Amino acid sequence: MTKIRVHEYAKKVNKPSKDIIDELSKMNIKVNNHMATLEDTAVTKLDGIYKKPAQGNRAQGSQSRPQGQNQRRGQSGQGSQGGQNRTQGGQSRTQGGQSRPQSGQGQNRTGGQSSQGGQNRTQGSQNRTPSAQQGTSQAGRGSNFTPKAAKPAPGPGQRGRSNGPGRGGQNRNRKGKQQRPVNPMPPMPKREKELPSKITFSESLTVGDLAKKLGREPSEIIKKLFMLGVMATINQELDKDAIELVCAEYDVEVEEEILVDKTDLEVYFEPEEEAKKEERPSVVTIMGHVDHGKTTLLDSIRHTKVTAGEAGGITQHIGAYQVEEDGKKITFLDTPGHAAFTTMRARGAKVTDIAIIVVAADDGVMPQTVEAINHAKAAEVPIIIAVNKMDKPSANPDRVMQELTEHGLVPEAWGGDTIFVPLSALTGDGIDTLLEMILLVSEVGELKANPGRRAIGTVIEAELDKGRGSVATLLVQDGTLHVGDPIVVGNTFGRVRAMVNDLGRRVKTAGPSTPVEITGLSDVPQAGDRFVVFEDEKTARQIGEARSATALQEMRSEKNRVTLDNLFDQLKQGEMKELNLIVKADVQGTVEAMAASLLKIDVEGVNVKVIHTGAGAITESDVSLAAASNAIIIGFNVRPDVNAKRAADAEGVDIRLHRIIYKVIEEIEAAMKGLLDPEFEEKIIGQAEIRSTFKVSKVGTIAGSYVTEGKITRDSGVRVIREGIVVFEGEIDTLKRFKDDAKEVAKGYECGVTIKNFNDVKEGDIIEAYIMEEIERK
Ligand SMILES: Nc1nc2c(ncn2[C@@H]2O[C@H](COP(=O)(O)OP(=O)(O)OP(=O)(O)O)[C@@H](O)[C@H]2O)c(=O)[nH]1
Secondary structure, three states: OOOOOOHOOOOOOHOOOOHHHHHHHOOOOOOOOOOEEOOHHHHHHHHHHHHHHHHHHHHOOOOOOOHHHHHHHHHHHHOOOOOHHHHHHHHHHHHHHHHHHHHHHHHHHHHHHHOHHHHHHHHHHHHOOOHHHHHHHHHHOOOHHHHHHOOOOOOHHHHHHHHHHOOOOHHHHHHHHHHHHOOOOOOOOOHHHHOOOEEEEEOEEEHHHHHHOOOOHHHHHHHHHHHHHOOOOOOOEOHHHHHHHHHHHHHEEEEEOOOOOOOOOOHHHOOHHHOEEOOOOEEEEEOOOOOOOOOHHHHHHHHHHHHHHHOOOOOOOOOOEEEOOOOOOEEOOOHHHHHHHHHHOOOOOOOOOEEEEEEOOOOOOHHHHHHHHHHHHOOOEEEEEEEEEEOOOOOHHHHHHHHOOOOOEEEEOOOEEEEEEEOOOOOOOOHHHHHHHHHHHHHHHHHEEEOEEEOOOEEEEEEOOOOOOEEEEEEEEEOEOOOEEEEEOOEEEEEEEEEEEEEEEEEEEEEEOOEEEEEEEOOOOOOEEEEEEEOHHHHHHHHHHHHHHHHHHHHHHHHOOOOHHHHHHHHHHHOOOOOEEEEEOHHHHHHHHHHHHHHHHOOOOOOEEEEEEEEOEEEEHHHHHHOOOOOEEOOOOOOOOOHHHHHHHHHHEEEEEEHHHHHHHHHHHHHHHOOOOOOOOEEEEEEEEEEEEEEEEOOEEEEEEEEOOOEEOOEEEEEEEOOOEEEEEEEEEEEEEOOOOOEEEOOOOOOEEEEOOOOOOOOOHHHHHEEEEEOOOO
């Protein structure tokens, strides 16, 4: 009888593998993970547990979505009865409250204050664990002054006073007023001021400020501090401890307001309460070496799984797509290659839950396979190895396994825990198993999100579309995105005007792990940018505008990227020992040839390192990889696409475009030696129309002209254009306004021009003036 694995058993009894593993550990049967095989005895024991309840579960399970969800719920708190879950949530919230005492307590307090102040306050002080602790420690520390402290131990006193009448908070004001006349003249009137139940501060407060917040004289606070062993003056900044000590004396709750930078989108990515979370599809990235079949695999998965179910659906490449397997969804990021993965990571966005690394069985582990593995490991993302091209006669999966073992990925067949799936992206064989494995790994990962919250997520792709304006594919990572939502995406903002899913269908909402293409943004964001939905458009606009302003500023101040122009300086200053290059060319052969020649460059011990190569246009991912690793991009017979260009400008990444290989090598060598010639770019500054000509002996032909555009300057270069053809190119000899020499003549004015070594000007000719501008060094 063949041994059954944990996950297989789990599937059989319709339970998450994790449950099975837990049960096994209760039975003292040790298993490493869900891939472990089960002894017959273990199976029998498990059967004892699962055979009966399994039925019940199944019945329950079948109500909604299959397995996972129900199981998981069952596991955490018996299913769909929100009540229990919620209770749990409450607990976790309280827990959360410990780290930030405010939240939970704050609620109690506020509620309390308005209604029955006294009671709640008591409750509040019980709750106030952290400060209470401090209170005790302080009491301990300064036990010698406890009696004194007890006197103003104003808490009770205060309470007595304010609550004395036993009426609620609503009387407070009146009470305050009543009290004044009662305590006629004597001490300080402020004494009568009622203590607040709670004060807030951020970072620190001066004694004066604290006094104000407490409605007490600064001298009183200073005295208190003195009794607590802290010598302070009115302008002294008090730290959190001191503030809490003083407030504890007054029995006033303290809340430290953590100053949140509202424009920092990361803030909104704070973890959610567990209770509201539901299972969400996993997000998968496919990586691997060039030509190992990433694209084919992505297409193959998509075609077998999507079009089958969605007859007539025209798949649309929006940068990600979803397929369904076993009734569960899986989201694939459609931009293969770890550059895309790096883009996200370089921006701090953790998008991928599982990395599929494709290795061609006939080619084995290649440099980019290793890179991909390293990327996935660095991101702590579980890896599944897809051993591709199994249909080829030369396929040698054992070799792949062997080679990967050297990189710490040991197949479970050999006692390790890495999942290897042999498949053929071309024929489709093995793809189902791959999808099953993905579901398995995501099940173990317990991926959850709360569809009820406002959406947050990451930009997968974005571009400017002629007709639709800014178009961005967003991956909703938590919450649900709705049409009409006010949204901040990276440094842009807007309202979600329309949403289209990966099947090209218009949708109104998009839940967790769903990719959608949206329009309605004010500008084009960048891949890897975060997005956050806000409660109203005004907030979104404010935050978006603030972010774009800071981004602009940062861009201006950020000049330390390596470029060929500053390369020599950086090398000289010893800032760099290595020159990182990314090489893109039109065909793979050229890429390799170029990379090889570049690696041969040897200038004074500086290492040239080609960190990435590829055939095809320079993409935004190349740029972000360059930005992340301070590299220069070299393009041979290729151009950056629109997004790449924009990203390069924004990130200050140097892209060098060439058509001749030795020029590339020469340029890099020259740059390393500091011999790069300054680069100039022609800039057309104006145009004039010749309206009449005068021959003047000794001077030549003067062109009586009218400046129609821009300006003509004395030192500009000129071209004479006749019927669209350049008939002469040279320099201005003289430029006059009436009789006087002019330095420049602007649009709308007439002038007389003579051109050096050219007298054949004719009426109707156009003089185009240009200057050569040195390109700004980065
Ligand atoms: N025989 C066979 N060929 C395959 C298989 N998968 C992919 N190929 C072929 O391998 C070549 C490269 O496949 P791609 O999917 O373009 O590879 P890639 O990894 O996306 O390549 P890059 O985009 O250049 O990084 C293509 O000619 C595919 O037809 C497979 O399972 N079997």
